[in-house]
Amino acid sequence: xxEPVVVIDKIINAIGAAMLFFMIGLSAFNIACNWLTGKRFGxxxxxxxxxxxxxxxxxxxxxxxxxxxxxxxxxVQMMPEKMQKAISVVDDIVMFxxxxxxxxxAWELTVRSVEKYTATLKLQYCYIDIxxxxxxxxxxxxLACKFAKCIRRNMHKTGGAL
Numbered sequence: 001x002x003e004p005v006v007v008i009d010k011i012i013n014a015i016g017a018a019m020l021f022f023m024i025g026l027s028a029f030n031i032a033c034n035w036l037t038g039k040r041f042g043x044x045x046x047x048x049x050x051x052x053x054x055x056x057x058x059x060x061x062x063x064x065x066x067x068x069x070x071x072x073x074x075x076v077q078m079m080p081e082k083m084q085k086a087i088s089v090v091d092d093i094v095m096f097x098x099x100x101x102x103x104x105x106a107w108e109l110t111v112r113s114v115e116k117y118t119a120t121l122k123l124q125y126c127y128i129d130i131x132x133x134x135x136x137x138x139x140x141x142x143l144a145c146k147f148a149k150c151i152r153r154n155m156h157k158t159g160g161a162l
Contacts, residue, residue, distance in 0.1 A: 005065060005142045012062045012138070016055055023051045042120040050118075050128050057131040061138030064095070096143040103136035 030044045063069040076087050110133055113125035 003145060005138075005145055008138060008141070009062050009065065012058055016059050016062075019051045019055045023048050023055070026051075046118055046120050046123075050123065053128050054131040057135035058138070060135050061142060064139055065142045092143055092146065096140065096147075099136045099139045099143070103133055103140060106132035106136060 026044050026048050030040050030048075034040045060069065076084055079087070106129065110126045110129040113129050116125040117123065118125065118128075
């Protein structure tokens with residue numbers, strides 16, 4: 001059976017690729033309209049911006065899990081292997097705690113933004129803001145699975161004792 005995060009990764013990658021192509025197509029359409037008619041469409045720009053927010057926040061969890069996110073790791077790589085593992089554990093704990101806090105406040109923002117609408121398309125902001133919640137929720141799920149796997153492995157090594 002595949003881990004839940006692997007399945008979620010595939011779904012996120014498919015959604016991300018579709019949104020990226022959609023954004024490129026909409027931007028190209030708006031640029032062509034600007035060249036040909038001298039007129040741009042605010043609705044298209046707003047839709048591209050919404051897709052961009054979704055692309056960034058949904059993709060961040062997947063990139064964090066695969067360690068493809070932006071990080072400054074050259075100092076850690078110069079340290080001994082045991083120190084690298086310790087820093088990795090501390091990093092995961094801090095990331096888990098930070099993601100929980102950000103997900104909570106992003107949820108609060110999402111709930112409050114139900115009655116706010118975008119300027120041209122009149123979309124509820126909650127549909128845009130929920131991407132932040134889902135992105136950080138994915139990081140929380142990924143790290144919880146990682147912690148559970150680590151605890152199971154340690155329990156197996158020690159014969160069931162923590």
